[in-house]
Amino acid sequence: MIEDDKYISHFIDLSLTKEGYHVLTAETAAEGMFLFSSYRPDIVLLDLGLPDKDGVDLLRELRAFSDAPVLVVSARGQEKEKIAALDMGANDYITKPFHMGELTARIRVAERSLQKAGGNNAGETTFTCDWLTVDYEKRKVLVDGREIHLTPTEYKILLLLIANKGKVLTHNYIIRQIWGYEGGDSKSVRVFMASLRRKLEKDTVHPRFLLTEVGVGYRFADE
Amino acid sequence: MIQNGIIVGGFDTLKNAVKTVSIMVLVTVLSIFTGRMGVENESIIMIFLLGVLFTAVLTSSRRWAICAALLCALLFNFLFTRPLYSFLIYGTNDLMLLVFFLITGIVSGTITSRLQNEMRLAGQNEHTARILYRIASGFLSASGRENVVKKAELLLKEYTQLGGTIHLDLKESGKGFEINGGNGTLGILEIRDGEPDNSQLLIVNAICRQLGIALERERLVADREKIRLAMEREQQRSIFLRSVAHDLRSPLTAISGAGNLLADSYDILSESERRKLAVDISEEIVWLTGLVENILSMTRISAKKLVLHKQDEVIDDVVGEAVKQTERLLRNRHFEVKLPDDVVTVPMDGKLIAQVMINLLENAARYTPPDSAISLTVEVGQHLTVSVADTGEGIPDAIRSRLFERYVTQEKEIVDGHKGLGLGLSICKAIVEAHGGQISVMDNVPKGSVFTFTLPMEENL
Numbered sequence: 001m002i003e004d005d006k007y008i009s010h011f012i013d014l015s016l017t018k019e020g021y022h023v024l025t026a027e028t029a030a031e032g033m034f035l036f037s038s039y040r041p042d043i044v045l046l047d048l049g050l051p052d053k054d055g056v057d058l059l060r061e062l063r064a065f066s067d068a069p070v071l072v073v074s075a076r077g078q079e080k081e082k083i084a085a086l087d088m089g090a091n092d093y094i095t096k097p098f099h100m101g102e103l104t105a106r107i108r109v110a111e112r113s114l115q116k117a118g119g120n121n122a123g124e125t126t127f128t129c130d131w132l133t134v135d136y137e138k139r140k141v142l143v144d145g146r147e148i149h150l151t152p153t154e155y156k157i158l159l160l161l162i163a164n165k166g167k168v169l170t171h172n173y174i175i176r177q178i179w180g181y182e183g184g185d186s187k188s189v190r191v192f193m194a195s196l197r198r199k200l201e202k203d204t205v206h207p208r209f210l211l212t213e214v215g216v217g218y219r220f221a222d223e
Numbered sequence: 224m225i226q227n228g229i230i231v232g233g234f235d236t237l238k239n240a241v242k243t244v245s246i247m248v249l250v251t252v253l254s255i256f257t258g259r260m261g262v263e264n265e266s267i268i269m270i271f272l273l274g275v276l277f278t279a280v281l282t283s284s285r286r287w288a289i290c291a292a293l294l295c296a297l298l299f300n301f302l303f304t305r306p307l308y309s310f311l312i313y314g315t316n317d318l319m320l321l322v323f324f325l326i327t328g329i330v331s332g333t334i335t336s337r338l339q340n341e342m343r344l345a346g347q348n349e350h351t352a353r354i355l356y357r358i359a360s361g362f363l364s365a366s367g368r369e370n371v372v373k374k375a376e377l378l379l380k381e382y383t384q385l386g387g388t389i390h391l392d393l394k395e396s397g398k399g400f401e402i403n404g405g406n407g408t409l410g411i412l413e414i415r416d417g418e419p420d421n422s423q424l425l426i427v428n429a430i431c432r433q434l435g436i437a438l439e440r441e442r443l444v445a446d447r448e449k450i451r452l453a454m455e456r457e458q459q460r461s462i463f464l465r466s467v468a469h470d471l472r473s474p475l476t477a478i479s480g481a482g483n484l485l486a487d488s489y490d491i492l493s494e495s496e497r498r499k500l501a502v503d504i505s506e507e508i509v510w511l512t513g514l515v516e517n518i519l520s521m522t523r524i525s526a527k528k529l530v531l532h533k534q535d536e537v538i539d540d541v542v543g544e545a546v547k548q549t550e551r552l553l554r555n556r557h558f559e560v561k562l563p564d565d566v567v568t569v570p571m572d573g574k575l576i577a578q579v580m581i582n583l584l585e586n587a588a589r590y591t592p593p594d595s596a597i598s599l600t601v602e603v604g605q606h607l608t609v610s611v612a613d614t615g616e617g618i619p620d621a622i623r624s625r626l627f628e629r630y631v632t633q634e635k636e637i638v639d640g641h642k643g644l645g646l647g648l649s650i651c652k653a654i655v656e657a658h659g660g661q662i663s664v665m666d667n668v669p670k671g672s673v674f675t676f677t678l679p680m681e682e683n684l
Binding site for chain 1: 535
């Protein structure tokens, strides 16, 4: 954890240690980089408001040599910084003030992405989660066993989200992956996501899989 | 242009020549006639003098008057001095007459000519002065930078028939006439249709000067307005800060009390007492967090202009966000959401509209009894309509009219408990209205309240 506020780092340390994690704390970006290089931790909690360096810059440096999951901690209203961090390679973000419950949930998601690092769905032919099943070979999507018709673009987006499950994907990222650099705009992304949600979710107001982060992007939740 | 000058000049000369000749002819005929009537030479010479004076008045330079004088002298000599019809003069009387006539003619001709010129000049000067006066008053009526510049170009065209462009962007230093303000050059006036002549030059300079003054004036007006807005903003900010500080006092007191008790008397307290204190602290903090959220939204409202980051948002997303944030509060309540069947996008600032919904839902949850049902409905029509309804006690008439007002006016009139309705509703109003929508409250049937806000479906350009 790279966090300069002592009170925050104290209670996070306390709760995570209680959960069984081993926590190292750094108060500056420099110290954080040092600790990271020396100990090679599994997951990084990065506060965006560090005193000596911009969190996004530190993330860039980190990403140059490590794919370790990074969760950024930001203050409310810092949409641009959040999006920049996610585009720079952060996996997820949490906004201050937060409940410990949220943080531990997101850390668990990050842990899972560690376990299946390398290989992903390479050999898998189907993906199943609760009532949703995706058959890659037959290109079919089933909800409660019933086949649902998706447009080619909707299908592509669903696959992209599942491939990055747990991770927050920004609008820009989705546009780039699906349409390339020229095509698409964020309005179309939203519309596609909304129609996907209506087709696959049982309660569009409390979605199970396709979670929206307003102003930032989308996430596929599999926990 | 030179050719034109010669032609014009030639034309002028022709006119003058014609005038002179015709006057001479007239005068000659008249003098012969009076001569036949028996009038003496001394009187006849006066007719010729008259001729010279008229020539001076009617022609444009004294040259012609002098010519006329000489011509008259010759004519008089030829026609009236003895011997008649010759250029010889026998009599000293006649010679004297001739000589003094010549002198008188030339002098008075010259003076008259000069007088004519002076009068003409005075007329011109008056004309020019009038133009300058009109130019100056022309600028008085124009306000606003663009209007002032346009006016200048119009005036230029009107009074000099020249087209010009005014460049107020100092980066291009072209050739032209400088427009100067109080301190330094404000721009350049570039004449497109060639060089102005002397008479036009005066007008061009006058326009430049007046333009400079008018632009200075505009700048000062703009500065004054800026200062006024800044002062207003300052005032609003201090009112706002005062109300925030006021709002913070109660929960801080509760938290500090509970916290201190835990810290100092931990051992004396019973297990359940400690637990209660910890829970109290947590709950107060939740309320404080909501307040901070509203304050942050408030800081994006500055001097009646709300900074929006509008995107086409899918209404489901925004509702989902609001519901997610109020999950805890609505956990044990009867709560339902109704969304339209189709996927609808509406231009809005997603975060802010979510904040509006959150505020409305929080109010519904906090100020109605636990058995009251809460609902959030979204309808699409001419506008996007969002309603939050509850089946609580309703809004007392006393405060209904002031519900959406800024916090300050509600300072002493608080609805329930120690937490006033505070900023929540006034923020909702500011956000909704900044989007071009409206917010209102009505009674729910059979009881409770319905808060409704609308948003335009399309961007109004």
